[in-house]
Amino acid sequence: MITMTSSAVHTPRGPVTRKDVARYAGVSTAVVSYVVNGGPKKVAPATEAKVQDAIRILGYRPNAAARALKMGSNQTLGLVIPDSSNPFWALLGHAVEVAAAERGYALLLTNSDNKLESERRHIRNLAARQVDGVVLASVMFEPDLLELVGAEIPSVLLNHASIAPGFNSVGVDLEAGARLAVEHLIGHGHTNIGLAMGITADNEADGREEGWRRALEAAGLPVGPLARGGFDRPGGYAAGQQLLAADNRPTAIFASSDMQAIGVLRAIREAGLSVPEDIAVASFDGSVEAEYSWPALTTVEQPVWEMAEAAVSALVGENRNEPPQHRVFPTQLRIRQSCGCP
Amino acid sequence: MITMTSSAVHTPRGPVTRKDVARYAGVSTAVVSYVVNGGPKKVAPATEAKVQDAIRILGYRPNAAARALKMGSNQTLGLVIPDSSNPFWALLGHAVEVAAAERGYALLLTNSDNKLESERRHIRNLAARQVDGVVLASVMFEPDLLELVGAEIPSVLLNHASIAPGFNSVGVDLEAGARLAVEHLIGHGHTNIGLAMGITADNEADGREEGWRRALEAAGLPVGPLARGGFDRPGGYAAGQQLLAADNRPTAIFASSDMQAIGVLRAIREAGLSVPEDIAVASFDGSVEAEYSWPALTTVEQPVWEMAEAAVSALVGENRNEPPQHRVFPTQLRIRQSCGCP
DNA sequence: CACTGGGATCTACTCGAGTCAACAAAAAGC
DNA sequence: GCTTTTTGTTGACTCGAGTAGATCCCAGTG
Structure with a gap:
């Protein structure tokens, strides 16, 4: 074996490099x-073993920044959501993380706090970090995408019906979904159905409001009272109180998010009324919260x-x-009890 | 002005670099x-203006990977939590993200899914990416930290009472907290108080169990029934059913997490009993869910x-x-209604 | 025995930005 | 008018890893 200065071998000050x-x-x-990446050239088995040993003994870890610089990708995606304390966004964040991890990407999570x-x-910030892609759940109906375009970062608009030209988007049919819920409430015999609607930063009405309106019109019913508030629990609570105080107090309420609905439930309880007997409730999202609330939310x-x-x-990938x-x-x-079903 | 080949100026193929x-x-x-970083040397105002213009016109963005390579830091922290769908962890993740952002760090979020x-x-993975630090909320009582030590990455154990030598940790006094809750239930006159306890991957009992036991002993009461399940809603639901089926059905239940408590509430309701009249409930965490559940959780x-x-x-920083x-x-x-308080 | 083929390995350049030593030019001092 | 200082700018080296192209060595062939 070749002799070496012990200082070089046994006390590799600082991080161990390829050298x-x-x-x-x-x-x-x-x-x-070649050994670390398994290519692009072959290495003799004996040599490979020597290198593997050296790596193990020295505790070598390839420098991710150097690799990112050379390869032009840091295998990282960015996610912007309004508020990860909202269970719906939390779940979505979780799902995006898993999907990214499956493809070898890590996820930078950021909360816009609805601002x-x-x-x-x-x-x-994400653009400056040159992530390989951004999933954006904007607080705006028409998000500001200039930064992303400028940095040439592939992006996806999440949960958005707005079709921004040149951008990918994935979402649900908000209007159809809302109609589903409202029609179900109508099926229970309600004729005065209120709406607790969330607000976006740019005050654009989204499909849920439209769906509610359409369902009522289609059934020949008058448009019920409408209250706006945040998409979160306090927002729903406030909207709920407003609806209960309305001249034509509704006998059923459709809320634009589960969290809002939970706030609405609270407002109803505090008014001494009960769900679904006095007022039926249905909402939008399908988060776990909905299943465990009381009564369980449709x-x-x-x-x-x-x-x-x-x-x-x-x-990522070929797309x-x-x-x-x-x-x-x-x-x-998803039908549960808050709508009046047994 | 100096003439330039238009191809160099107007069609900078690929990303724009400092050059x-x-x-x-x-x-x-x-x-x-110097202009981009404001140092370390001074630049004449006129020159600075020229550079700023060039940056704006070309749409230059410094390459984060290159900077990270040179500086030896990518201004990124890693967070490992069991499950961001659990509102407590979601909130914690949010809080860590904000704290990191305040210091200019981004957050790589990962869910261990309790596995x-x-x-x-x-x-x-985080070690390979050479993040500047890791916040670890382990599924284990005694987490496996070798990888972090090897990579010389500063770490913090979160929510852990276990004191791993050489590691930072931050947490709460689980035992004292549990005692607080159980003593409060005792104050309501309960003499048979059950425990819905979560389970960690290594089946180590944590301080909450001990606190429950101690509080009962200190009051001269017998140790009530104990059921184990996941820290989540289904786990609490199962544990709740178990406790209700016990020979000595408790008149009060302390749950080791809010999510568990919500599962317990459901089990109680399904058994046709009511909270807090038939069975009082108190729990641990203080998440928003607790405030909006029915009844609101103490x-x-x-x-x-x-x-x-x-x-x-x-x-980060000097520490x-x-x-x-x-x-x-x-x-x-935090006293609300589930314990029996008005 | 010289000669080619091919496998294994090495040398050297590249990615983009931070920053120091060196230098030029302008300002100040005598 | 000639040094000193100050101010502004630059070339060049560095960080650590990916990999093309050159090189080396040995078995196999004519």
Whole structure:
């Protein structure tokens, strides 16, 4: 065996690099790379063993930044959601993470806290970090995408019906979903159905409002009272109180998110009324919360896992450079007790 | 103005680099760096303006990988949590993200799905990516930290009472918190208090079980029935059913997490009993869910934001190389209705 | 015995940005 | 008017890994 200065071998100050491994194994740096990546050139079994040993003994870890620089990709995606404390977004984040991980990508998660300024900042940050793709669940109906375009980063708009030209999008048919729920409430005999609607940063009405309206019109019913608030529990609570205080208090309420519905339930309880006897409730999202609330919520379920899968697959792999796609997933009404079903 | 080949200026194929900016502005690459980073050397105002213009016009974005390579840091932290669909972890993730962002760090979020193998894989992956620090909320009582040690990555164990030598940790006093809740139930006159306890991957009992036991002993009460299940809603539901079926059915139940408690509530309702009249409930975590459940849960609140702040600050900044700290935060009993209070 | 073929390995350049030593030019001092 | 200082700018080297092209060596062939 070749003698070496013990300082070089036993006390590799700082992180171990490819060079250290090469020296220790008595080969060139190229061979180390070939062994680590299994290519692009063959390495003799004996040499490979030497290198593997050296790697193990020295505790070598390839520098990800260097690889990213050379390869032009850091195998990372960015996700921007309004608020990961909202179970629906939390689940979606989870699903996107899994879909990304399956393809060897890690996920940078950012919360915009429902604030436009914050969303912009995060997008800028992700662009600066040159992630390989961004999944954006915007607080806006018409998100600001200039930064992403400028950085030439593939992006997917999530849960958006708006079709931004040149951008991929995946979402559900909000209008059809809402209609499903409202029609179900109508089926229970309700004629005065209110809407607790969430608000986006740019105050654009989304398909859920339209669906509610359409369902009522189609059934020849008058449009019930409408209250706006955040998509979260407090927002639903406030909207619920508003609806209960309306002149024509509705006998059923459709909420634009499960979280809102949970706030609505609270408002109803505090008013001394009960669900579904006095007021029936249905909502949108299909999060786990809905199943365990009291009473369990009848809700329009979004295929979160499929959506996450579609979003990620549009960003990576062979689809990267294909023309942008707009995938709209169908929703499904999950019937539980809050609507009046047994 | 100097004439240039239009191809170089107007059609910068591929991403724009520092060199392109330098050429366009008619300066050296060093100056571009100085302008971008505001140092380390001064640049004449006129030159700076030229460079800024060039940057704007060409749409230059510094390559993060190159910077990371040179600087030895990618300004990124990793977070490993059991399950971001669990609102407590979701909130914690959110808090860690904010704390990291405040210091200019981005957050790689990973879910271990309560599986040890998955946790290991994520840790290995984060180590390979050479994040600047890892916040680990392990599924294990005694997590496997070799990978992190080997990669010399600063780490913080989260929500862990176990004091792993050489590692930072931040958590709450589980035992004291549990005692708080159980003592409160005792104060309501209950003498048979059951426990719905979560299970970790290595089946180690944590402080919450001990706190429950101690509180009962201190009051001279017999130890009530105990059921184990996951920390999530289904786990609590199962544990709740078990407790209700016990010979000595408890009149009060302490659950080791809010999610479990929500499952317990469901089990109780399905048994035709009501909370808190027939059975009182208290739990641990202090998540938003607890506030909006029915009835609202009396719960032991963890100072999530402070914990996240402490975890991140132990990883970055001047604390990086200080001896590991073990910060234990106090909990606070948030009294609502599930315990029997009005 | 010289000669080719091919497998194994090495040398050297590249990715893009940070920054220091060296240098030029302008300002200040005497 | 000639040094000194200051200010502004630059060339060149560095970080660590991927890999094309050159080189080396040995078995097999004519």
